[in-house]
Amino acid sequence: MSYIMKLREASESIDRRILNTALDLFVECGYYNVSVHDIQKQANVSIGSIYNHFGGKEGIAKALYYHVLSEMEELVNSVVAQKLGAVESCNQLIRLLFEQTESQRNTISFVLHAKHREFLPEEPPVCSATPFKAMRDIVQTGMANGEIRQCDPWVAAANVFGGAIRMIHLRLDGVIEQPLPTFYEELLKVTWQGMEVNQG
Numbered sequence: 001m002s003y004i005m006k007l008r009e010a011s012e013s014i015d016r017r018i019l020n021t022a023l024d025l026f027v028e029c030g031y032y033n034v035s036v037h038d039i040q041k042q043a044n045v046s047i048g049s050i051y052n053h054f055g056g057k058e059g060i061a062k063a064l065y066y067h068v069l070s071e072m073e074e075l076v077n078s079v080v081a082q083k084l085g086a087v088e089s090c091n092q093l094i095r096l097l098f099e100q101t102e103s104q105r106n107t108i109s110f111v112l113h114a115k116h117r118e119f120l121p122e123e124p125p126v127c128s129a130t131p132f133k134a135m136r137d138i139v140q141t142g143m144a145n146g147e148i149r150q151c152d153p154w155v156a157a158a159n160v161f162g163g164a165i166r167m168i169h170l171r172l173d174g175v176i177e178q179p180l181p182t183f184y185e186e187l188l189k190v191t192w193q194g195m196e197v198n199q200g
Contacts, residue, residue: 014049015053015054018054022061023068023107025042026110026114027106027114028106031118036057039060058120062120065120068110069126069129073129073130075131076135079093085142086147086148087147089138094187094191095184098167098180101172102179105172108168112126113169135157136154136157139156140153140156140157149195163187168180
């Protein structure tokens with residue numbers, strides 16, 4: 001199943017239809033304001049299908065959480081596979097996240113904006129999930145190879161990605177009205193000021 005990097009297909013399997021519907025409803029209405037019947041009605045499936053596939057609303061939320069994180073991991077891995085330098089890899093990830101915020105708003109909102117611990121208390125914080133660890137690893141690699149100035153790894157990763165993620169939050173909240181790619185170049189200049197080691 002794909003959310004982040006592919007558009008939805010015209011004919012989806014029942015489980016995908018349920019998850020895509022739940023994604024939209026959870027983001028637009030809030031997890032606690034959505035019932036299984038709401039999902040069933042909008043997805044045009046039977047209640048039995050929902051319980052057979054997921055066991056209920058929490059099962060849907062958990063499956064959605066892991067599917068979207070898997071897509072996020074695929075996104076990060078696609079950048080890592082290009083074998084770019086650490087700085088350029090970080091830049092590419094920021095660019096892709098900005099683009100996906102515009103084209104797949106609900107997916108990005110679910111992965112970066114939803115308070116998962118409120119409705120999935122047994123799941124680890126999203127910031128400790130594999131794709132976000134991989135993003136921190138890119139920054140650490142950059143420090144190890146001299147591309148990025150040495151400092152505490154958490155501080156470095158927060159400096160590199162924190163501004164972009166905050167801008168995504170502001171865009172999702174409607175505070176920023178312009179499309180995020182509009183700010184890409186300026187954000188990179190500010191992000192790397194003092195972080196990138198002068199190679200000259």
